[in-house]
Amino acid sequence: MVRPLAVISDMDGLLFDTERLIREALFTACLEIGYEMTDAVHRRMVGCQWPIIEGLLTSHFGQHCETEVLRAAWVRQFKSLLPNLQIKPGATGLLQTLDELRLPRAIATSSNHDDARHYLAMHNLTGRFHQVVASGDYSRGKPFPDPYLKAAQLLGVDPASCLALEDSYIGVRSAAAAGMMTVMVPDILEADEDMRGLCVYIASDLDEVRERLIAMSE
Template sequence: MTLPRMPMGVVFDMDGLLFDSETLHRDAARDAAIEHGCELPDAVFLSLIGGTWPDNRARLLAHFGEDFAVDDFEARWARCYARRAAAGPALKPGVGEMLALLDSLGLKRAIATSSSHEAVRRNLAAHGLDGRFDAVVARGDYARGKPAPDPFLLAAKRIGAVAGTCLALEDSPHGVRAAAAAGMAVVMVPDLVPAREAERALCCFVAEDLHAVAKAILAVAP
């Protein structure tokens, strides 16, 4: 597991990468489907991970049909998630080590997520991580969401780095494609969706957790 070079900045996805929130989203989506009188297959939910709401809205309508009350379902999903995530999602393994390493190396870091700024603030505050990221790019900041490169390109700009010199850390196929399209070195740390050959071909390597990523950065550090 090696990196091609020392990164000049690191861009993190949030859900499923920094926080164990994708499992909460999955369970909340199931709750919402039951309330809505339908069933959400796992394959459909997994196709939504890392996507933007307009794209995911289209995926839900493609599955359930054009007469599906998708906006009502989305509102139910949000309420169910709020209940399940009231205490804040758990940190994923290795987050603390990664941030401490970036501090010691003087590397800037950003979050690039399809979630809202409010969700980012809530998750960071729950773990005392306010101020640990130099920039946050969230829903509403870009014209095109993942798998388009826009979130990653903007994140690099906001930390004053050239995108091609940055390392992107992602858990989802949509995110991996977005980061690769931005010209970044990519490491996938899978959460609910395993790495397929298509994602592996775009990554420097696939890591079990952020501890492994930290070791790879140390190996190329000056």
């Protein structure tokens, strides 16, 4: 792997520990309405935008599923948990290293801009990313390459020279399809053989990513 000229990262489950809160909120919302969520269905949702999630819910619960009612309960439960949102271990150190190496960086997320701004502000990270690409900035979401291609375009860096950091299968596929040097930092989903085949390496955490970037710059 050559030294990257920019770093583009996912947000949920990569920079912030949102995925566990999202999971807890989903299971609680389902119980509240009378649905039984399963780990298998939830795992397929990780990293996806609402249209895909809605299709998975309908497929699992049937056409009678009141998806918008469930979505509203899910959002309400998540907001109640949001004050507990933690930054992922190593994220602050990684950003410090990117500053020291003068590497431009961006976020490529399936979440919306309001959520991204809120999470960044919660942990005093406002302005630490040169670009934020969120829902509404691209026509096709992950696993299509559009979010990552848009981020590279805004940074003015060839996608092949970008290091992409992801925690979800759908995100890894998006970054790899964009032609980026892709690294998976597993969160809820473990790295399987497909992911290993798409990534330049699997990192145990963001500290490992930081250490590798430092080593490549020496």
